[in-house]
Amino acid sequence: MAYEEKKFNLPDLIDISKESVIAHLGLYAGYVKNCNALMSLEKELRGDAASNTHALAEVVRRFAFEFDGMRMHEYYFQQWEEGANALDGAGALGSALIQQFGSIVEFEKQLRSVGMMRGVGWAVLFFDPASSLFHIVWVGEHMQGHLAGVPIICGLDVWEHAYIAQFGAGGRNAYIDAFFKNLNWKVMEKRFSAAIK
Numbered sequence: 352m353a354y355e356e357k358k359f360n361l362p363d364l365i366d367i368s369k370e371s372v373i374a375h376l377g378l379y380a381g382y383v384k385n386c387n388a389l390m391s392l393e394k395e396l397r398g399d400a401a402s403n404t405h406a407l408a409e410v411v412r413r414f415a416f417e418f419d420g421m422r423m424h425e426y427y428f429q430q431w432e433e434g435a436n437a438l439d440g441a442g443a444l445g446s447a448l449i450q451q452f453g454s455i456v457e458f459e460k461q462l463r464s465v466g467m468m469r470g471v472g473w474a475v476l477f478f479d480p481a482s483s484l485f486h487i488v489w490v491g492e493h494m495q496g497h498l499a500g501v502p503i504i505c506g507l508d509v510w511e512h513a514y515i516a517q518f519g520a521g522g523r524n525a526y527i528d529a530f531f532k533n534l535n536w537k538v539m540e541k542r543f544s545a546a547i548k
């Protein structure tokens with residue numbers, strides 16, 4: 352049993368270079384590879400768990416980083432598949448966002464502001480069907496701060512690797528502009544429909 356690297360149907364992106372997408376996809380492939388490597392290493396170490404306690408603890412801790420690195424990048428690249436499509440303000444997701452945030456503009460402003468927080472991580476829009484509430488959350492690295500069992504609607508990667516080669520160290524804001532320009536909101540609308548089923 353192993354994870355497989357997904358292929359994404361990405362168009363030429365607006366304001367995001369092909370080179371930076373290729374490099375970023377290479378990092379994603381590394382998370383998939385490391386996930387598989389950690390699973391087989393754990394199996395091997397469990398053969399003599401008593402002698403391998405410390406090595407096992409490191410492998411177990413490391414797994415969430417590699418797994419969430421893999422999964423978060425799948426959410427991320429899927430959001431650009433098939434090309435940009437505007438959010439339908441009258442659709443289920445658009446209406447729910449407007450109801451909670453007052454407007455789409457205000458929602459984007461809040462997602463951006465979390466995306467501009469200092470540190471390495473992600474700005475993530477979750478929707479909790481149990482309360483019918485969206486939460487915009489800072490996910491540190493790839494795995495810290497997730498809301499247990501709450502579906503992810505949209506993930507904005509703000510690790511420096513996502514933008515520094517093209518936009519420079521101070522280019523996070525310009526990168527976030529480009530991130531929004533390329534979003535295919537149909538993908539997020541589908542995630543929202545699945546969340547409220």
Ligand SMILES: [Fe+2]
Nearest residue numbers: 508510512513
């Ligand atoms: Fe990334």
